[in-house]
Amino acid sequence: MFDRRFVKYFDWGLLGLTFLIGILGLVTLYSAVTSATPTPQKTLYFKQMIWYCAGMTGMVLSFLVNYKSLYRWAPAIYVVCILLLIYVLIMGKYVGGARRWLVLGPISIQPSELVKIAVIISLARYYSKFSDTRGFTLRELFTPLILTAIPFILIVKQPDLGTAMVVVLIAGFMTVFVKIERRSFLCIVSACTITGPLVWFLLKGYQKKRILTFINPDRDPLGAGYHIIQSKIAIGSGMIFGKGYLKGTQNALSFLPEQHTDFIFSVLAEEWGFVGSVVMLFLFLMLIIWGLNIAYRCRDPFGTILAVGITAMMFWQIFINIGMAMGLMPIVGVTLPFISYGGSSIVSIMVCVGLLMSISMRRFLFE
Amino acid sequence: MGKYLQTADTDWYKQRLIRVMLCVAGAFFILLLRLFYLQVVQGQELRRLSENNCIRLQSTDASRGMIFDRNGILLVDNRPAFDLSIILKDAKPVDRTIEKLAKLIEVPVSELMKKIEHNKGILSYKPILLKQDIGRDALAAVDVRKFDLPGIVVNVKPRRHYIKRQSAAHLIGYLSEISSDELKSGKHPECKGGDFIGKFGVEKVFERFLKGKQGGRQVEVNVMGQVVKVLKTVDALPGQNIYLTIDYILQKKAEALLEGAAGAVVAMDPETGDILVMASSPSFDQNAFVDGMSHKQWESLISNPLRPMANKAVQGEYPPASTFKIVTAIAGLEEGVIDENTTMHCPGYYKYGNRIYRCWRRGGHGSVDIVKALSQSCDVFFYQVGQKLGVDRLAFYAKACGLGSATGINLDDEAEGLIPTSAWKKRRTGISWQGGETLSVAIGQGYDLSTPLQMLVLTSALANGGTGYKPLILKSVKTVDGDIVIQSKRQIIGRLPAGKKTLAIVKKGLWEVVNSPKGTGRIAHIKGIDISGKTGTAQVVGRTNDPHLSEKDIPDHFKDHAWFVSYAPSVDPQIAVAVLVEHGGHGSTAAAPIAREIIRTYLEKDEYVRQLKAEISKQ
Structure with a gap:
């Protein structure tokens, strides 16, 4: 089974980039979990290392799989993931007011992370099957809409608005990529502009308030607004060269909420300053361009769209998470790939990298 | 397929991918600009704010x-x-x-x-x-x-x-x-x-x-x-x-009357279910909880044998004693075991099997009908009614009257009381029901347990013609500006299992309790106010039944619990009151006067209004 071409055509660049970002992530996480007073959570750091090992295994496995076989398996993968989501809604572990976790012995996983991949694969299958240069019409978009809406609703129910939004954004990214037929596009846009205000009119006062607060956290100065201010102070106070590794005070005094998951970029920016943050941004940009380049060079529509979907997922999570930390976006719980603490997040992103590698390499192979 | 319909090919995708890359680069440029703004432009100011964790x-x-x-x-x-x-x-x-x-x-x-x-x-x-x-x-x-x-x-x-x-x-x-x-x-x-x-x-x-x-x-x-x-x-x-829903004037009165005793007073508007009084004695100082109390204070509160922390009106379970005869009477009349003309002879005891069951009155009541049995609380009459009914039929009526289950008042830890059935006893103890036990149960002793609130709801239902209302403690909720958020409405929770005729007979009995010269509750009689009621004297478990011991020689904690349930006026009642005094002795002497005074306070309107005005002017 082993082929010498595996070594020759293997995407070493992607692997190197992934390792680099992964190591930076672990270094940042170490700071986020150790300097926090009064309770340093060093164990989280070791857990994350273990997750990385698991992630690496996942990466190798998904790389060994010929991505083309995913075309056939797409419906099965989708159904299994949706069933997991339903199961977690009923039987999941209740943590912090949400039912997101599936407990399997000593570990707990978030099926919503896996669902993202399932949606990407399913949409890639559908779009590659029917794609043409005219673009998709409204009627043809019905199936993708359903494929996206089911997991979206299930995840919103958990509730995990951040992940639900990411699912929609990924689907949107992929759909725009395969093109929406001009007239249908106009229809969608005008329908939104008409129903938007109508829905707004029908909402109750407190619902409007919640949405406004979501869009503009400043309206909630004791909650989200306060977190944003502290995050902005943390980032800004890093100035050009940063306060130095493990010396971030905002982080150390626990002024940042969720500093090891949602607000981990603030920790990095505070300690490494503008220089460090730009390097991080650059590495992320490289990763995304790399992924798009894989799509570019792939000669099979399914592979191309799959690579675009995976890259879209990375892009949205990076953009939303960093944008949120800097006060550009509403506060939603979205992890920063490779950096944030979280087993499911690490494993699923590594699986995605493995899939990209698989697509990248197999463009040379005729099977 | 139209002519412009072409399968998307690799080149087409490539073209689009270039655009995607440009968009991504643009998005990252926005992040970069924001980063620059925060860390370079605003860096100095934000560093200052972080130094002292100022915000x-x-x-x-x-x-x-x-x-x-x-x-x-x-x-x-x-x-x-x-x-x-x-x-x-x-x-x-x-x-x-x-x-x-x-x-x-x-x-x-x-x-x-x-x-x-x-x-x-x-x-x-x-x-x-x-x-x-x-x-x-x-x-x-x-x-x-x-x-x-x-x-x-x-x-x-x-x-x-x-x-x-x-x-x-x-x-x-x-x-x-x-x-x-x-x-x-x-x-x-x-x-x-x-x-x-x-x-x-x-x-x-x-x-x-x-x-x-x-x-x-x-x-x-x-x-x-x-x-x-x-x-x-x-x-x-x-x-x-x-x-x-409580009326502070009445509440204050009830607490003054209970002073020094352990017990409970509850009163209700029989037409709405509004609880007018809920007093439990002894009480405790709520401010001590806010100010924080020492361990010692707390210990003394919870180790006090008079249980000041228990709300005896809803949590206290007592044998209902003779107040239960209301239920036995309803059951007997409704089941046709007796009617208004049935008379029995009371020689002061009743022989069942080879045991003697005494009437509270040693000398007996002579010939008694249902009204006289109620008004003079003849045990022998009700022993026989109970015996004819059997425990399970009696239990059916008791439960239909709301006993043995919580009233549903909006307070925590309401006690349910207990109405025994033969199946219950078998399940609980493994021993079959003994016929003699039915006799005790028929007069509210034995396994029977009820809370003062349950007896109040039952009395109220009797007073208003048979409707059981849920006891309400909340009248309304208002915003600071006085807008009404919630206004309580009366809720029916049950109906007495008794026809008009039965109710009239029982009510007549209760009227005579207070108003006939030999009624056990005549101490509650007041001129000008027509009160009906029923006394009860609940034996305390553990007490030695030595007939030679006179009332005052019995140690306090073995003295009987005193009950009095009542309503007034007898026609179109406005208030129902249930009183329980722990170890108070006889219902007639310890409990009835308390109910009487509360009814007097509520129904003597001139005096009531004067007190209410005085209280409001104090604020």
Whole structure:
């Protein structure tokens, strides 16, 4: 089974980039979990290392799989993931007011992370099957809409608005990529502009308030607004060269909420300053361009769209998470790939990298 | 397929991918610009703010809703209290600051240091509470020297104040500091350590109305921890005011009448189910819970044999004794076991098997019919009715009258009482039901247990012609501005299993209890007010039945519980009252006068209005 071409055509660049970002992530996480007073959570750091090992295994496995076989398996993968989501809604572990976790012995996983991949694969299958240069019409978009809406609703129910939004954004990214037929596009846009205000009119006062607060956290100065201010102070106070590794005070005094998951970029920016943050941004940009380049060079529509979907997922999570930390976006719980603490997040992103590698390499192979 | 319909090929995808890459690069450029703005343009200013962790949150407590009686007499409000806290980060040097403070407020240094020691793990910029509710003098002293006391913060907090000391304490309940278990339970997501929550009674049950919503301020502080700028304020939302159904004038009267005894008085408007009085004696001081009590105080409260912490009106279970004869009478009449003309002979005892069951009156009642049996509480008559009915038929009627299950009053831990059936006994003890036990049960002894509230609901239903209303304690909830949020409506929970004729007969019996010369409750008779009622004297388990022992030789805790259930006026009743005095002796002497006085207070309108006016003018 082993082929010498595996070594020759293997995407070493992607692997190197992934390792680099992964190591930076672990270094940042170490700071986020150790300097926090009064309770340093060093164990989280070791857990994350273990997750990385698991992630690496996942990466190798998904790389060994010929991505083309995913075309056939797409419906099965989708159904299994949706069933997991339903199961977690009923039987999941209740943590912090949400039912997101599936407990399997000593570990707990978030099926919503896996669902993202399932949606990407399913949409890639559908779009590659029917794609043409005219673009998709409204009627043809019905199936993708359903494929996206089911997991979206299930995840919103958990509730995990951040992940639900990411699912929609990924689907949107992929759909725009395969093109929406001009007239249908106009229809969608005008329908939104008409129903938007109508829905707004029908909402109750407190619902409007919640949405406004979501869009503009400043309206909630004791909650989200306060977190944003502290995050902005943390980032800004890093100035050009940063306060130095493990010396971030905002982080150390626990002024940042969720500093090891949602607000981990603030920790990095505070300690490494503008220089460090730009390097991080650059590495992320490289990763995304790399992924798009894989799509570019792939000669099979399914592979191309799959690579675009995976890259879209990375892009949205990076953009939303960093944008949120800097006060550009509403506060939603979205992890920063490779950096944030979280087993499911690490494993699923590594699986995605493995899939990209698989697509990248197999463009040379005729099977 | 149209002519412009082409399969997407690799080149087409490539073209689109170039655009995608440009979009992504654009998005990253936005992030870069924002990063530049924060770290380079605003860097200096944000670094300054981070240096002292200047931006902090201060919470402001919402003032808790007030509690009124049905006529608007204020029972519970809030008073301002001043709490002293220290923020370690700002209070440098901590030792010297504490020393100075200790002198000012006259508290030993060690006590203050202990508080700091206790909170060692806390974040250094979070306040540690040093002393709650310092007096005005101490406040003035601290305020004058505040620049000499870095890191010391004074917070004004509304503090619960129970105005009518010990009055309706069991119904109203109290506030107390949230416990760590309650914090962990997740039932109070908005609370943090040190917050006060309702722990008992109305304060707990209606927490969601009373609580309000905490507000807060985002402030910038200087190195000393003093506020230099208020950045943003969110006003606290005050809690909603609660109007109870109780009538404070009656409540006060009931508590005065129960003074020195253990027992309960509950009264209700038979037409609505509004609870007018809910008194349980002895009572306790609710303010002690707010101010924090010592372990010793708490111990003495809960180890007191008179159980001051129990709301005996809803949690106390007692044998209903002769008040249960109302049920036996209804069952007997409805089942046709007796009718209004049935007479029996009472020689003072009844022989069942080879045991003798005594009537409370040794000499017997002679020839008795149902009305006389009720009015003179003839045991022998009801032994026979009970025997003819059998325990299970009797239990069916008792349960239909609302006994043996909770009334559903909106208070925690309501007791259900107990109505035995033969199946229940078999299940519980494994022994079959003995015929003699039915005799005891028929006169409300044996296994029978009920709460004063259950007997009140039953009495009210009898008074109003058969409808059981849910006992209500909440009359309305209003916003601070007086807008009505909730207005309680009467709710039917059951109907007495008795026809008109039966009810008339039973009511006649109850009328004679008070109004016939030989009635057991004639002590409750007042000129001008037509009262009906039923006495009860519940034997205390464990008491030796030595007939030679005279009443006053029996030690107090073996004395009988005294019951009296009543309503007035007998036609178109306006009030029903149930009284239970633990170890009070006879129902006629210990309980009936209390009910009488409450009815008098309520129905002698001139005097009532005078008292109400006096009470309102005091506010």
